[in-house]
Amino acid sequence: MSACFWRPYCWMMSSLLYLFILLVVFYLPSLPFVFHLRIIYYVCKAKLVCLLRGKGRGRDNHGRLSLLEWWTLSSIVWVDDIDINIHMNNSCYFKHADIARISLLIGSGAYSLASKNGWLLAHGGTQITFKKELGPFQRYTLQVRLHSWGEKWMYFEHRFMVGSRVHAIGISKFVCKKRDRSDVKPIELLKMLGYTHLPITHNPSTSTSPSSSTKQLPLPDITPSEQNPGGHLEKLETILDQQQQQQQQEHQAPGTTGRRKQN
Secondary structure, three states: OHHHHHHHHHHHHHHHHHHHHHHHHHOHHHOOOHHHHHHHHHHHHHHHHHHHHOOOOOEOOOOOEOOOOOEEEEEEOOHHHEOOOOOEOHHHHHHHHHHHHHHHHHHOOHHHHHHHOOOEEEEEEEEEEEOOOOOOOOEEEEEEEEEEEOOOOEEEEEEEEEOOEEEEEEEEEEEEEOOOOOEEOHHHHHHHOOOOOOOOOEOOOOOOOOOOOOOOOOOOOOOOOOOOOOHHHHHHHHHHHHHHHHHHHHHHHHHHHHHHHHO
């Protein structure tokens, strides 16, 4: 009699336990402190990469991550990333871009250099344009690098990639502040990090690549203006479309040539 009495209770508790485990798995990235643990994980990964590989491609002369090279993170569109349109929510792009950018800045030594001097690296904003959606459970890579800099701002480029296709691209800007709130020029910070060969300001559209090992794309002027603050992303999107069309033509060209020879 007692076994019959407890059987519904046990069934209910087991169902609740399975439901709890399912919710934890599906919404794990949104649990408390998981975001911070992900940042710590990618920072440790960046440190480990520099430790194991030392100097070479992707690292500067001190074995740290190079700000001028792509730093790549791999991820997947999880359940808590999906919105009502059944693709990755817009806000998730900014969240993941933060993780990539912070791990690059820490892995490059920029954060430690700023803290030693009592400076503050402040994020001035991010703009992202979407070219193609990322669907549920779709794997993608997030690339980030220092794209250009001026008298005040450093501009970081973000690319959400699936294979060789760009699904979203963004630009974020950073400024380095002293304790008296005055600005530290980007070139001063970069030279203290060991990039002694760089120009005072850099834009790939008007100058040569600052790093011979970096394959800089022929990007247009992305420096925002007060009249058109989003114009740099529009130009960046246009040049990407042109590059993708050119790549498609290059891939199609050998096959076309082969068919002509057969004829």
